Every structure is written in C-alpha cells, then in structure tokens.
Amino acid sequence: MIKGVQSDIMPYLMPSIRAVFMRMDSKKLDNLQEIRMRAGKPLMAADGAFDLFVTADGELTGNIKDSYMVVQNEITKTIELMSENSVYAFQDEIKAGFLTLKGGHRVGLCGRVVFQDGQIRNIKDFNGINIRVAKEIKGCAMRVAGYIMKNNTEVYNTLIIGPPQCGKTTILRDAARLLSNGDLELDFKGLKIGIVDERSEIAACSKGIPQNDVGFRTDVMDSCPKALGMEMLLRSMSPHVIITDEIGTHGDGAAILKVLNSGVKIIASAHGYNISELKMREELLALIKAGTFERYIVLSSGEGPGTLEEVIDSQLSIIYRRCSPCL
CATH class of the missing domain: 3.30.450 (Beta-Lactamase)
Incomplete structure (x- = not known):
C-alpha cells in the first residue's frame, strides 16, 4: 500500500x-x-x-x-x-x-x-x-527559513499570509519541525517549540499523538482555543517559540502581545492575499500598526502551493518580491 x-x-x-x-x-x-x-x-x-x-x-x-x-x-x-x-x-x-x-x-x-x-x-x-488528505512535505520550509531565522539561536516574529490552499499550514508545520530539531546545514540550534493547534491541522493529533512530524522539542496543545493555549504554554512549558495557525479573531492580538511580553517569539499564519487585505481586519491592523511582526511572508499558488510572493519587514519595506513571468 x-x-x-x-x-x-x-x-x-x-x-x-x-x-x-x-x-x-x-x-x-x-x-x-x-x-x-x-x-x-x-x-x-x-x-x-x-x-x-x-x-x-x-x-x-x-x-x-x-x-x-x-x-x-x-x-x-x-x-x-x-x-x-x-x-x-x-x-x-x-x-x-x-x-x-x-x-x-x-x-x-x-x-x-x-x-x-x-x-x-x-x-x-x-x-x-x-x-x-494530509500532505506532509518535509523540507518545504527551507525556502523561507532564511527569512525566519535571525541567527543560529533566534527567530523573527513572523506572520505567514496567504489565501486558502496555498500551503500556509504545510510550511508552518515544517517550520516547526525545522526550528525544533535544528539544522546542521543552516547552523541553527534547535529550540523549544509550543504549538497551539486549535483546528488540529498543524500536528494533526489523533488520540493525543501528533500524526505529523513537528520536531522532537515540540509540545502541542491540541483542539485548544488560541488565546488559552498560548497562556497555558507560557505558564507550563517554557517555549522559546509559539506557533499557531489562522490568527485574526477577537482576543488573538492580546494573547500574542502577552507572548511577546514574556520574551517568547511567535510564528503564525493568517488568511489574506496581501498586507493591504489584513489591514481591513481590526485585530490584525492593530498588530501591524504596533510592529508586532518582524517578518511577513506572503504565499500564493502562482507556481503551485507554497509559492513565495513577498517578504516584508516590520516597517512594511519589501525584502523580497517574486518577479512576474514575462508575457
């Protein structure tokens, strides 16, 4: 089979x-x-x-x-x-x-x-x-790893943006594995990762056991509301980085700021085609204005799921932009 x-x-x-x-x-x-x-x-x-x-x-x-x-x-x-x-x-x-x-x-x-x-x-x-159908693609986060990693022991607070079915969760999952395990090629030391998996799509736990490889230094709060899960991880698991999916609902912003005030980094995803669209949502606009995220990674399906369109810093300056194909 x-x-x-x-x-x-x-x-x-x-x-x-x-x-x-x-x-x-x-x-x-x-x-x-x-x-x-x-x-x-x-x-x-x-x-x-x-x-x-x-x-x-x-x-x-x-x-x-x-x-x-x-x-x-x-x-x-x-x-x-x-x-x-x-x-x-x-x-x-x-x-x-x-x-x-x-x-x-x-x-x-x-x-x-x-x-x-x-x-x-x-x-x-x-x-x-x-x-x-779950499609775990190990190594897919390597294309964005250089934009997420600040040095060999730290990461940037990062928001991964994209429309449905463009690979946000797949890349987020592989980023968890990569940051948790560390990588000799990138000279990156492994970090303690906490995942708040409200919709059971990152680690995909079945009877409490992650079915996807999210790294051996990773702890998972499964089927838990994001704000509560972040607080629980901060209180009990001493993570270096908290990872969660699809932020933007009421209360997410306050929870993320609490994470940052605790000295913990955040990597999350949000639905949207670009930064301008996110600014139309009150919860995300407040985070953008506050300079919460140091990196915005914009994905599309332009050349298949996971196509890297743009990388933007906290000042909304473009670090990388994919060139459009010649007509």
Missing part, C-alpha cells in the same frame, strides 16, 4: 465507496487532495485545482451524468467506521465539526446541528463529509 489515501483513508470508507476508489489508478488515487461525499449528490474528488466527479468505475470526469451518486447511509456508515463504531467517544471532535484520522487526515462534517444553551452540543443526521 502507498502511504496516504490507500493505507490511511480507504479502510474508513463504506465498502461501496471504497470499492469505487480502489478501481481508480493508484497514482491518481494517491494524488487526491480531497474526497467529498454529499447525500443524494455526486461523489467528488479534487486532484489539485479542480473538483471532479467520480464514476462507479473510479474514473475522474467533468460529466455529472456519469458520476456515482452517494446515499446518506454511506455517509453515516463511513463516519461510524472513522469513529471506530463509537460515535459517542468522539463527541467532542464531532461537535467541533471534524474528525482527525491516523496519518493527520482531517474529515469535515455537515449535518443537523444540535444547539442548546448557546452552545453546539452535537451534530446528527450527517449529510456531507469532506476528507482533506
């Missing part, structure tokens, strides 16, 4: 759905980035920039009339398999809207939300799932 879709995901699919994918060419199967099942809708998969329909013969097609139609029971049974036939035991993850499979693959869930006393208590009557 090829590690990834075949070994980590196929065993959790309802047999009828599994049989469809096992008819697919193994290279195509392993290159899938998403698998989507919606009740009464066509089975779909994404192999990059395109969402395609999947036929009963395991072929990817743009023709909806040839697609395999998913029934709700196939979704329900798949979730039962993913929760090891004990949906109740996975209640906390389910009510957060996702499950994490061994290997770090994240499964988004849709259905009828049970809302009580101002809180989500459960999700029932599942009508859709989205399996996001």
